[in-house]
Amino acid sequence: MSTPILDYLVWPNIQSGRVTWAAGENTLANPDGTVFAFAEQVADFLEGFAAVRRIVHFALILRLLQVLRSPGEGEAGLRRLHTLFTQANGSLRNAGAFCGQLCSMAPAAREANEVAEICQRLRARDSLSAFLGIHTGTFLQMVAVGYRPPEMPPYAEMER
Numbered sequence: 001m002s003t004p005i006l007d008y009l010v011w012p013n014i015q016s017g018r019v020t021w022a023a024g025e026n027t028l029a030n031p032d033g034t035v036f037a038f039a040e041q042v043a044d045f046l047e048g049f050a051a052v053r054r055i056v057h058f059a060l061i062l063r064l065l066q067v068l069r070s071p072g073e074g075e076a077g078l079r080r081l082h083t084l085f086t087q088a089n090g091s092l093r094n095a096g097a098f099c100g101q102l103c104s105m106a107p108a109a110r111e112a113n114e115v116a117e118i119c120q121r122l123r124a125r126d127s128l129s130a131f132l133g134i135h136t137g138t139f140l141q142m143v144a145v146g147y148r149p150p151e152m153p154p155y156a157e158m159e160r
């Protein structure tokens with residue numbers, strides 16, 4: 001059964017090197033099995049983002065979270081965003097609001113009107129596995145680490 005919340009949190013397998021929902025836990029996991037983010041952290045970021053504008057595709061949200069945690073060797077604007085986040089003591093709600101401003105031109109997700117329900121589901125204490133349809137302990141929903149959705153704003157905008 002498809003719902004807007006399920007549709008938002010489940011995404012297609014894009015390529016190798018993926019962040020995935022961990023089976024049996026309310027976390028996103030890196031390819032090596034380490035925790036990428038807790039579901040509650042994703043909810044905090046989404047709430048901050050939604051305070052500024054309608055939420056965008058979940059792959060872009062994950063890309064932004066990835067940049068905040070580890071910008072890699074990429075563009076200077078991404079490294080600056082990471083530095084600002086760490087210097088501000090890492091408030092994901094504030095970072096979400098800031099990223100919402102940066103992504104003002106990105107199209108809203110179809111499920112953008114469901115942000116309160118999405119965040120409520122992410123904060124629920126029962127396992128996301130059953131809700132998302134993960135029953136075997138394998139990863140079902142995936143997004144590539146380093147994948148840059150086409151809606152990503154130009155890096156020049158991030159440097160401002």
